[in-house]
Amino acid sequence: MMFTRRNKEIFLVLASLLLATGCQSRYQPIETSAAQLSGPLGLPAESENAVRDGGVQTGNTDEASLALRPQENTGGPLGSLSAAESDPAGGEAEPSPAETEPTTPAAPEFSAADETVYVTGDAVNVRASWSTSGDVVATLNKGASVKRTGFSEEWSRVIYQEKERYIASRYLSAEAPETQAAVRPAAAEGEVRLDPNWKYAEFSKINSGAAMLYKADGANRKGITVCVNAGHGTKGGSSVKTLCHPDGTPKVTGGSTAAGATTATAVSAGMTFADGTAEPKVTLALALKLKAKLLAAGYDVLMIRESDDVQLDNIARTVIANNAADCHIALHWDSTTNNKGAFYMSVPGNSSYRGMEPVKSHWQQHNALGESLIGGLKKAGVKIFSGGAMEMDLTQTSYSTVPSVDIELGDKASDHSDGTLETLADGLLAGINAYFGQ
Numbered sequence: 493m494m495f496t497r498r499n500k501e502i503f504l505v506l507a508s509l510l511l512a513t514g515c516q517s518r519y520q521p522i523e524t525s526a527a528q529l530s531g532p533l534g535l536p537a538e539s540e541n542a543v544r545d546g547g548v549q550t551g552n553t554d555e556a557s558l559a560l561r562p563q564e565n566t567g568g569p570l571g572s573l574s575a576a577e578s579d580p581a582g583g584e585a586e587p588s589p590a591e592t593e594p595t596t597p598a599a600p601e602f603s604a605a606d607e608t609v610y611v612t613g614d615a616v617n618v619r620a621s622w623s624t625s626g627d628v629v630a631t632l633n634k635g636a637s638v639k640r641t642g643f644s645e646e647w648s649r650v651i652y653q654e655k656e657r658y659i660a661s662r663y664l665s666a667e668a669p670e671t672q673a674a675v676r677p678a679a680a681e682g683e684v685r686l687d688p689n690w691k692y693a694e695f696s697k698i699n700s701g702a703a704m705l706y707k708a709d710g711a712n713r714k715g716i717t718v719c720v721n722a723g724h725g726t727k728g729g730s731s732v733k734t735l736c737h738p739d740g741t742p743k744v745t746g747g748s749t750a751a752g753a754t755t756a757t758a759v760s761a762g763m764t765f766a767d768g769t770a771e772p773k774v775t776l777a778l779a780l781k782l783k784a785k786l787l788a789a790g791y792d793v794l795m796i797r798e799s800d801d802v803q804l805d806n807i808a809r810t811v812i813a814n815n816a817a818d819c820h821i822a823l824h825w826d827s828t829t830n831n832k833g834a835f836y837m838s839v840p841g842n843s844s845y846r847g848m849e850p851v852k853s854h855w856q857q858h859n860a861l862g863e864s865l866i867g868g869l870k871k872a873g874v875k876i877f878s879g880g881a882m883e884m885d886l887t888q889t890s891y892s893t894v895p896s897v898d899i900e901l902g903d904k905a906s907d908h909s910d911g912t913l914e915t916l917a918d919g920l921l922a923g924i925n926a927y928f929g930q
């Protein structure tokens with residue numbers, strides 16, 4: 493085995509040298525290979541980053557698994573990376589000026605492209621740079637499409653939300669998936685009840701009600717299910733308490749439930765707008781508008797509530813969304829009185845909270861979805877509060893295993909006329925489209 497591997501190394505090093513002498517710009521990858529020589533067990537240094545990446549432990553599809561298998565990189569200029577990296581002696585690698593900056597990989601050499609490509613796995617990371625340590629700006633599911641402007645063996649340069657981003661090339665294909673509807677085994681349209689066998693179902697206290705699943709029926713059907721959760725609207729919900737976190741730890745931020753509490757109201761009643769309208773009425777009105785727009789755009793929709801009352805607490809709503817939808821969007825208005833604008837509840841930057849499952853495996857998805865929704869609202873002309881995010885430890889977030897956001901569309905002083913709700917629904921749809929690369 494060593495013998496064959498060595499032959500391969502020699503071949504690849506020779507190939508690299510040929511490339512290096514043949515074309516000046518090809519020299520870059522060789523410098524990179526020397527720079528990354530110090531990875532553990534001869535693996536590229538990049539694999540250290542990969543271990544830090546949430547995708548590895550959670551089973552999310554991520555480019556990290558590529559980084560952990562350098563031997564699969566054969567051929568092409570990047571193939572030379574593996575050759576030098578997997579030789580701990582480094583004898584054949586040229587001494588390189590890049591050794592003085594070992595933590596900055598050289599830019600991959602991208603071949604120009606101008607094509608639509610499709611994501612081939614679920615929860616594939618979209619990154620700000622061509623490295624597994626680059627910030628994750630979004631995660632895309634199977635079937636999402638992006639425009640590719642360049643590619644190397646490892647990384648593709650894509651345009652995502654009008655910005656240049658990077659996705660591991662192995663998770664992109666120029667061929668459209670056969671039928672996206674086949675991705676998720678078709679759940680029957682109709683009622684979706686809490687299955688007691690679902691993960692975290694046992695933490696719910698109010699769950700005799702049912703959500704409703706609607707399927708898009710046009711030719712544009714995407715095979716993506718959006719859970720629309722009209723906030724509040726559970727009679728008796730405010731007199732029942734449920735665990736804030738599945739592991740029983742206390743809340744890390746203060747909101748309607750104080751920091752340090754281990755239990756929270758199962759479903760609160762919601763606030764009352766300055767004009768006397770109850771929040772649950774308005775969240776329902778917006779949810780119905782969003783449902784219609786999503787169905788018309790080809791999304792399947794899981795509606796948590798379509799009347800004044802549904803007997804599902806926040807945990808039941810979340811667990812149903814986890815099992816029957818690809819994302820979960822809860823609609824709310826805040827209880828301040830200054831018409832401060834829309835924002836989403838982001839996952840607190842608290843190490844114990846972000847270290848707790850299922851938050852640990854999903855917090856980046858939650859925040860990426862929140863950012864997308866705010867981006868869509870902003871484009872629709874909706875007033876945005878501050879940076880568009882406020883850190884909050886919520887029951888919803890604490891139990892979510894799909895991208896999940898509580899979005900606050902305004903507050904007690906905000907206009908909630910029909911026209912405004914139309915605009916809000918348009919903005920949310922734009923944000924959902926952006927998140928799923930549609």
Ligand SMILES: [Zn+2]
Pocket residue numbers: 723724762763771823824825826
């Ligand atoms: Zn609310």
